[in-house]
Amino acid sequence: MKIGILETNSSGNGWFLIKALQKNNFEAVFITTDINKYHHLELNPALLTETLIVGNSYSVDEVTKLCKNNNIDCLIAPGDYQLEVCSQINANLKGYGPKYNAICNCKYKDKTRKLTNNSKSSVDYKSIDKSEDVNHWKTYPAIIKPINGSGSCDVYVVSNQNELNRVSPLYFDQKKNNYGYQFKRGCQIEEFIEGIEYSAECYWNEDQWEILTYIKKYTSKDLHINENCVELLDICNVTIPNQEVNRSIILNWLNSVNLDCSVAHIEFKIDNGIAKLIEINPRLPGDRIVELIYETLNIDVADLWINSYLSNPININHKKLSNNIKAMGQIIPKHLGHIESITYCKDNFELMRTVKLPIAIEQLTDNDCRLGSFIILGDSTRAIKDQYFDLLESINIEYVNSN
Numbered sequence: 255m256k257i258g259i260l261e262t263n264s265s266g267n268g269w270f271l272i273k274a275l276q277k278n279n280f281e282a283v284f285i286t287t288d289i290n291k292y293h294h295l296e297l298n299p300a301l302l303t304e305t306l307i308v309g310n311s312y313s314v315d316e317v318t319k320l321c322k323n324n325n326i327d328c329l330i331a332p333g334d335y336q337l338e339v340c341s342q343i344n345a346n347l348k349g350y351g352p353k354y355n356a357i358c359n360c361k362y363k364d365k366t367r368k369l370t371n372n373s374k375s376s377v378d379y380k381s382i383d384k385s386e387d388v389n390h391w392k393t394y395p396a397i398i399k400p401i402n403g404s405g406s407c408d409v410y411v412v413s414n415q416n417e418l419n420r421v422s423p424l425y426f427d428q429k430k431n432n433y434g435y436q437f438k439r440g441c442q443i444e445e446f447i448e449g450i451e452y453s454a455e456c457y458w459n460e461d462q463w464e465i466l467t468y469i470k471k472y473t474s475k476d477l478h479i480n481e482n483c484v485e486l487l488d489i490c491n492v493t494i495p496n497q498e499v500n501r502s503i504i505l506n507w508l509n510s511v512n513l514d515c516s517v518a519h520i521e522f523k524i525d526n527g528i529a530k531l532i533e534i535n536p537r538l539p540g541d542r543i544v545e546l547i548y549e550t551l552n553i554d555v556a557d558l559w560i561n562s563y564l565s566n567p568i569n570i571n572h573k574k575l576s577n578n579i580k581a582m583g584q585i586i587p588k589h590l591g592h593i594e595s596i597t598y599c600k601d602n603f604e605l606m607r608t609v610k611l612p613i614a615i616e617q618l619t620d621n622d623c624r625l626g627s628f629i630i631l632g633d634s635t636r637a638i639k640d641q642y643f644d645l646l647e648s649i650n651i652e653y654v655n656s657n
Contacts, residue, residue: 263333266297
């Protein structure tokens with residue numbers, strides 16, 4: 255069987271998928287618009303694949319033609335921006351993977367809220383397609399985000415009307431991002447949910463959803479490093495409050511958006527003991543969480559995704575999984591500027607990966623500013639947080655022509 259990987263994300267999930275395909279004796283094909291855009295990744299799928307094809311990965315017609323000319327049976331998109339293209343093409347190949355409507359129900363925040371909001375775990379929100387309607391929002395603090403954005407990109411916490419009016423024009427000019435993805439005009443404003451963020455890592459197993467593990471997340475704001483919401487620390491294999499009740503809520507979200515034949519990375523917060531949804535991502539988690547889960551539970555979630563995609567049965571004995579917790583900590587720059595080197599004592603770090611240098615840091619407001627990451631061992635959340643700060647302090651970042 256020949257499976258195409260359509261682009262990748264900055265965490266290198268395309269690389270992990272190709273490794274999993276090769277392990278299972280599938281033929282892997284990597285399709286990209288530009289092979290040079292991944293040269294900075296340590297986990298570059300273009301260097302691992304048996305077959306590399308260059309083509310417009312945003313064009314359904316062009317990629318469909320490439321698939322048929324190369325006898326590709328199905329496509330998987332590791333990142334957010336090709337998920338819709340992938341599902342449309344798979345419907346015209348052999349029908350593997352989730353359906354297009356289900357992908358849109360997850361990708362478009364207005365659809366997600368409409369389908370998942372219920373009295374038990376509802377979130378106040380308003381989807382806005384006219385700029386003047388922004389003034390109708392009256393509850394603060396609030397979150398403003400693109401309708402079909404990705405991760406923390408262009409997501410802002412606003413505390414009053416003036417702040418909302420300052421950032422809202424960003425969403426009303428139809429634009430493409432740096433990767434060529436077309437954003438929908440308009441924005442979504444939601445109530446800000448207090449508390450620590452979690453994720454549920456889920457997989458489809460024949461005819462139902464299973465939750466593999468929960469991850470506790472800390473941003474730069476949570477850790478009092480700065481006021482941005484850059485994700486810095488992911489702690490794997492934690493217990494969430496009111497776990498049985500919230501497990502049922504999370505599985506209901508997945509069924510409400512009609513998603514199947516996939517994995518799902520679901521981000522949420524706990525408010526007064528009840529899970530409140532942030533977003534559903536019908537793909538592998540980013541931020542090297544694929545590696546973190548493997549290091550913690552000895553389970554390859556890239557392999558899970560392939561089997562879920564193909565509707566193969568998955569046999570995991572959850573009672574025999576490790577109770578250990580581990581974390582992935584992120585390195586962030588101290589300020590803007592050109593970074594020449596990152597130095598550290600290798601004996602103090604496990605599975606350290608850094609971006610290729612030199613690199614220009616032009617903003618500090620989203621996950622793209624991060625410089626690398628490493629695994630942290632610990633027997634409690636508190637111990638892991640303390641160790642993270644100690645390790646971060648020991649890393650030396652050298653700037654040239656810094657601002």
